[in-house]
Amino acid sequence: MKYKLVICIALFAFVISACGSAPEGSLIREEDSTSVPQGTALRDDDKNQFQEALNQAKNATNLAKSAKSEIEWKAVANQWNKAIELMKLVPKTDPNYQASQQKILEYQKSLVEVDKKLKR
Numbered sequence: 001m002k003y004k005l006v007i008c009i010a011l012f013a014f015v016i017s018a019c020g021s022a023p024e025g026s027l028i029r030e031e032d033s034t035s036v037p038q039g040t041a042l043r044d045d046d047k048n049q050f051q052e053a054l055n056q057a058k059n060a061t062n063l064a065k066s067a068k069s070e071i072e073w074k075a076v077a078n079q080w081n082k083a084i085e086l087m088k089l090v091p092k093t094d095p096n097y098q099a100s101q102q103k104i105l106e107y108q109k110s111l112v113e114v115d116k117k118l119k120r
Helices: 002-018 028-036 047-064 072-088 097-119
Strands: none
Touching: 047 072, 047 097, 072 097
């Protein structure tokens, strides 16, 4: 049973990663959740938390495109939570700090939308 679940999750992740752009009217727009503000430079030594948070947000966006079940929506919520926590780790001295603070707010709004889906 465990192996079937692992296979299903792996297949689900593969299908999600192969999906195209979000359909019109989708819950979350990819460009809103993962874009870096213009003029924001990412330095190699500073971008770890910031870039990883952007990656988590992109994963959440991709998962949300096809999520239907409670388990799938919980996975989306988990990705948003990880993205938020990583953005909170961006130090004030990082050139991406201001952007990270804005992203935290954006990601929290997306998480609220996911929570609404889970409570239906």
